[in-house]
Amino acid sequence: MHDANRPVNTPWLVAGGVSFTSRLIVGIEQYADPRLVADVLAAGGCDVFITTYDPTGDRASLLLSDLDEAMDLTRYGWIGTTSFAYSAGEAVDTAKKLRAAFGIEVIKLDVRTPDNLPDGEPTVAAAKTLIGDGFSVLPFIRPDAGLAKRLVDLGAVALRVMASPVASARGVLDPDAVRAVIETVDVPVVAEGGLGTPEQVSEALALGADAVLVNTAIATARDSPATAAAMRRAVDAALLTEPAGT
Structure with a gap:
């Protein structure tokens, strides 16, 4: 059962030594300017810093040394992501490299299909291996209550549920399916994918x-920090609203 009165300043998840307090998590994979990353995270009130390793090595990425000059990285809880993985093996390899390089124990687990959708069975396989190795895992799945239960039974500390395809800006396509996941599991649920406006963020919450x-x-916004601030305001407002259907 999820708490209808979700306080703004109380951690909603503590895992692998990282406390998640902000209800807005911001990805940083699409930025080329470290100063902009710093401004976006500050404007969003974020407390988590997400880093990754690209197994193909063909994507440009910000250097941590440049980010460290632009912001105080010690203020954030560090988690890793496997968002460039297209197989269970790639996801596991990425997580192990992040642990070896940065001591990261919390993994935002993504295994994608070629069309960039969450791939259920490889995600389960990767989650089983990583949880067995002591990682705290937050898998990304389509809104499938049965799959959600399997992952929680394996030991996932939270779930990330696709609202709509990544970067689609279509909002929550199937509210009933997302709600079914939330009502099925007893771990925190993050809505992710296709949330393109503050209104869509509010709907998910x-x-x-x-x-x-x-x-x-x-x-991709013309003013990324201002957009992050707008999303943060939408989150704060939604926390004061009782979940739909209660």
Whole structure:
């Protein structure tokens, strides 16, 4: 059961030594300017810094040394992401490299299909291996209550549920399915994917999601920090609203 009165300043998840307090998580994979990353995270009130390793090595990425000059990285809880993985093996390899390089124990687990949708069975396989290795895992799945239960039974500390395809800006396509996941599991649920406006963020939280993750809508905005601030205001307002259907 998820708490209808979700206080703004209380951690909604503590895992792997990282406390998640902000209900807005912001991806930083699409930025080329470290100063802009710093401004976006500050404007969004974020307390988590997400880093990754690209197994293909063909994507440009910000250097941590440049980010460290632009912001105080010690203020953030560090988590890793496997968002460039297209197989369970790539996801596991990425997580192990992040642990070896940075001591990261919390993994935002993504295994994608070629069309960039969450791939259920490889996600389960990767989650089983990583949880067995002591990682705290937050898998990304389509809104499938059965799959959600399997992952929680394996030991996932939270779930990230696709609202709509990544970068689609279509909002929550199937509210009933997202709500079914939330009502099925007893771990925090993050709504993610296709949340393109503050109104869509509010809708996801009104369904009972514990937090939202927004990336493309902020990264591609003309004023990314202002958009992050607008998303933050939408989150704060939604926390005062009782989840729909209660």
